[in-house]
Amino acid sequence: MENIILKSMLTEFSKKNSFTGEESLIFEKLANYCLLANDYYDSYNIENMCIGDCIGIDTVAISINGVLIYSEKEAIKYCNGQFDCKFIFIQTKTSSKLDLGDYLKFLNTIFIFFKYDIEKQPDELKKAFKIKSYIYEKTTKFRLHPVLEINYVYTGSGNIEDKNFKNQVDSILNGIKNIPYAFSDVNNILIGDLELSAKYKETLNRTKKLYFFIGT
DSSP states (O other): OOOHHHHHHHHHHHHHHTOOSOHHHHHHHHHHHHHHTTTTTTTOOGGGSBOOSOTTOSEEEEEETTEEEOSHHHHHHHTSSOBOEEEEEEEEOOOSSOOHHHHHHHHHHHHHHHHSOGGGSOGGGHHHHHHHHHHHTTGGGBSSOOEEEEEEEOSSOSOOOOHHHHHHHHHHHHHHHTSTTOOSEEEEEEEOHHHHHHHHHHHHHHHHHHHHHHHO
């Protein structure tokens, strides 16, 4: 990784958690932590978030009533009464260059996840797909239709400057947004080095506040 600020964060994060191995895999864990730990601290489990060698997607997180769930059994528990739901997809790259092919593959995999049946899904996504399917069987209990949050994380500037690039991204996003009755809102977020650094600092501030509270 060329970015010295993120490199320092990654080193600190690795030491704190005793992570070893490929830099790209540890960076996935760092990105997941930055994006999920603050909002879902009580239910966040760093070892349960990555989905393996799925083409196009590193992580799927599903929350019901503000709690991350990891199995269909948990979904059944939290869908008894009225509920809110959020689907969070994360793709993480250590490159400082935004790759159009990777980005479009990421978005297309999400489109397939919500548009088609389980036979079309990669094996790594079938567990999450079953949870998703159960949730949509309970539409009468929705407070609102689910929110979809799409996060593409890389080490560059966090901007799409190429108009053709943006048009192709918007085309697939529109396809996702137009899946009938699927979502109340769709948020596509491109996270570069500055955004990720800020989110990491938020996790440190939360930890400091927690220690202060316990100490008092």
